Amino acid sequence: MTSINAFLLLGGVLLFVSVLASTLSARLGLPLLLLFLFVGMLAGEDGIGGIAFHDFSTAMLVGQLALAVILLDGGLRTRIETFRVALWPAAVLATWGVIGTALLLGLFATWLLDVHWSLALLLAAIVGSTDAAAVFSLLRNSGVRLNDRVKATLEIESGANDPMAILLVTVMVEVLLQPEAASGWRFAFLLVTQMGLGALAGVAGGWVLARLLARLRLAEGLYALLIVSGGLMIFSATNAINGSGFLAIYLAGLVVGNKRCHATEHVLRVMDGLAWLAQAGMFLILGLLVTPSHLLDNAGYALGMALFLMLVARPLAVWSGLLPFHFARNEVAYISWVGLRGAVPIVLAIYPVMMGVPNSILLFDVAFAVVLVSLLVQGATVPMAARLFRVVVPPRDEPVDRLEVWVGETAALDLLEYRVAAGSRAEGRHPDDLLDEEGSDAVRCVAVVRRGNLLRTTSGTRLAQGDSVWLAAPDELAERLAKAFAAGGAGNELTAHAGFFGEFVVDPHCPAGELAAAYGFELQEDEVELPLAVMFRRRLARPPVVGDKVSIGAFVLTVKEMDHAGHVTQMGLKCPSLPRLF
Template identity: 70%
Template sequence: MTTISTLFLLAGLLLFISVLASTVSARLGLPLLLLFLIVGMLAGEEGPGGIMFSDFFTANLIGQLALAVILLDGGLRTRTENFRVALKPAAVLATWGVIGTAALLGVFATWALDVDWRLGLLLAAIVGSTDAAAVFALLRNSGVRLNERVKSTLEIESGANDPMAILLVTVMVEILLFPERASAGGFAWLLLKQAGLGLAFGFAGGWVMAQLLRRMNLAEGLYALLILSGGLLVFGAANLLDGSGFLAVYVAGIVVGNRRSHATEHVLRVMDGLAWLAQAGMFVVLGLLVTPSHLAEYTWEALAMALFLMLVARPVAVAIGLWPFRYTRNEVAFVSWVGLRGAVPVVLAIFPVVMGVPNSQLLFDVAFSVVLLSLLVQGATIPAAARLLKVELPPTDEPRDRREVWVGEEAALPMFEYRVTAGSAAEGRHPDDLASEFIHAEVRCIALVRSGKLLEMKADLRLRPGDSAWFIAPESAAEPLARIFGGATLDLGRNTRFFGEFVVAPDCLAGDLATAYGFTLLPGEVTLPLAEVLVARLGRPAVVGDRVQIGGFVLVVREMGAAGRIGSVGLKCPLVGIAPDKR
């Protein structure tokens, strides 16, 4: 009993310290996942904690369970609208990207570590895929607003590239241990089986869970447990039949998350906490597993591999993979840089150790070092890289909070909270007066909170700075309302520099705009709507921030509407004596 209590005490203490360390993460500019790893290493056998832990089997079990939870949560938050701009390129990166990166890095690892080529390729396969846990966490907590094409590409790639990474690791382990059984046909069949069963179980399991969410009436806290248990069922079933459990649970999350119901908000709120618990627990355990002195033995080799991976192997594979999709050079560079390594390579590095591959401890130590360097260098520089490569969008006016009140199985009322800013257009006005400005949308103020107290909506009520107002409104009114309440909170100059001085309707004739501003169009573009000219010149689905230069003028996609249509266009005029914008 004392041993069990001590175990619970240590587990709780480590997680407690890890969560408290999150407050230090933003101040130091370090990724939170890296701090979890450091906490585990400090608690390990060579740290102040002195905990002896070398159970690779248990670490593998915890790692796979945690990754299943993280991928399920990532799928729940992935909108199918993202597939419009990123499904094909992300699929290429999830397959060719892993193969190309592993091939280039494998050749380098064989030379740098002076090992058998099979061992070099195995090491490259282990660290060849991006990590969903790291990508989801760092992109969503970096404070950077990326354009939809880049963000969706990175998230879908990281959630879908695990089958290829697992296949490559399995293939190389089999070549090392059982070379007589290795065959190209067998490997091709294994890949098809992994991806096919993963997709099948994911879609089927997700559909069943979505139907259960709609039709069952449970206590609020049980909806998330239903989805979590269903996700683990899908994960385990796919793995038992040699399918990709990681792909299955990610796809199941996408299906459930995009079939919204009255229980969806409860599920997302609880799953957010469970995903953080999974990430913290997994990285702490992986930190416990490593021995820092072993890492020090291969410092220079790991550093060389990490640099080659970040600066050569990943960029070359990404550039070739994205070439047909007409990404800009800056977008390709950013996708290359944010090829974050995290828990997946460490979990994959455990496989050879458990299987008894010769020199597998070397693989584990080098892979762990590469992950540490990736989180430290790439993870900590995401905001700077986004600004340098100009893939960051200006901040938008947003509600302070948003909720949904479900009034039917498929009917919900969106609710938004806004805080009155001093000097804003909302100050000194009645909430109903603000709502009346939205002629074509049903907007109503349902609550006003001042100094923590709910106020009665009397006729002489006037908004003051610091008041919180709750509105029921359609999504289309959320941003305009935020502008009324926000005052001068945004850098309007920055927005103008990015989107241009004027806003143009996307359905206006391009020829009329060209005549008004004096620029020349291509033959056949004069009679087309401006939106069609933009899409034709881009050669890909448009997203906010896309720009097309015509003479000295720059047309910028300012907003996107329904069904992937351009909602509004910004126009940047050339300044005398200043070169035109070529971004």
């Protein structure tokens, strides 16, 4: 009983310290996942805790369970609309990207480590895939808004590339232990089986879970448990039939998250905490597992591998994979840089150790060190690199909070919270007068909260700076309404974000020739009669996203707003700067 209490106390202390230290992580600009890893290392045998933990089987179990929960949460929060611009590019990076990275890195590792090519290729396969936990966490907490093409490509790639990495590691372990059983045909068969069964099981299982979620009436806390337990069933059952459980659980979450119902918000709230617990627990265990002194012994090899991976192998694989999709060079550069390595390579590095592969401890130590370098260098520079490579778009005007109240089987009421800013159009106005000015009958003021107290609204009520205003409004009006509460009169659409989108707002449906005649720029002969959006798409040569730009002489057209179907609804026009006369 004493040992059980000691174990629980240790686990609680480690997790508690890690969570409290998260504020320090934010101030230093370091990824929070790295902090969990360092706390585990400090508690390990070379750290102040002195805990000798070498149970690779337990670490593998915890790692797989945590990754399954993280991928499920990632799928739940991925909107199907993102697949419109990123499905095929991300699919190429999830397959060829992993293979190409592993081949290049394997050749380099053969020379650097002076080992047999098969062992070097195994190491390259271990660190060849990006990590869903790191990508989801860092992109969504980076503080910058990436353009949708880049963000969706990175997230879908990280959620879908684990099967390829696992397959490569499995095949290379077979090559080392049973070379007579390895063949190209077997690799192709395993690839089709893993991907096919994983996709089929994920979509079918997600559809069943979504139907159950919509039909069952449970206590609020049980909805998330239903999805987690169902997701783990799909994960383990798919693995049992030699499919990719990681792909299956990600797709199951995607299906459930996009078939919204009365229980979806309950699931997302609980899953947020479960995903953080999974990440923290996994990185703490992996930090305990490693011996820092061994990392120092192989630091030179690991640094060489990490630099080649970040600066050569990943960029070449990404560039060749995205070539057919006409990504801009700055987008390719940023996607190449944010090839974040995390828990997946460390978990994959455990597999050769458990299978008894020669020199597998060397592989584990080098893979762990590569992950540390990736999180320290790439993870800490995600926001800075986004600005450097110009893949940032101005932040949306959004509600402070939003709630979904389901009032029927298929009907939901959106409640949006806004904070009145100094100098906004809302300040000093009655809520009803402000909403009448917005011209929408679908919006109602539900409550006004002032200094933490509910304010009784009368005819003499005037909104003041700092008031929280709750509106019942369709979600598609959220951004438009936010402009009325933003500081400095930011609701003026003609001047908002003028430095990025341009000084003028133009209708994407107007004939391009009319705009050319009005502003005096030249078009190609076959573009004159085309709607502006069609002309823009033709010149861009890829599906547009907010922030995409096309130059027409000295003028620049920029996509400003899009609807959920992927149609451009508003464009900005930036005019050339006039020369100063004095």
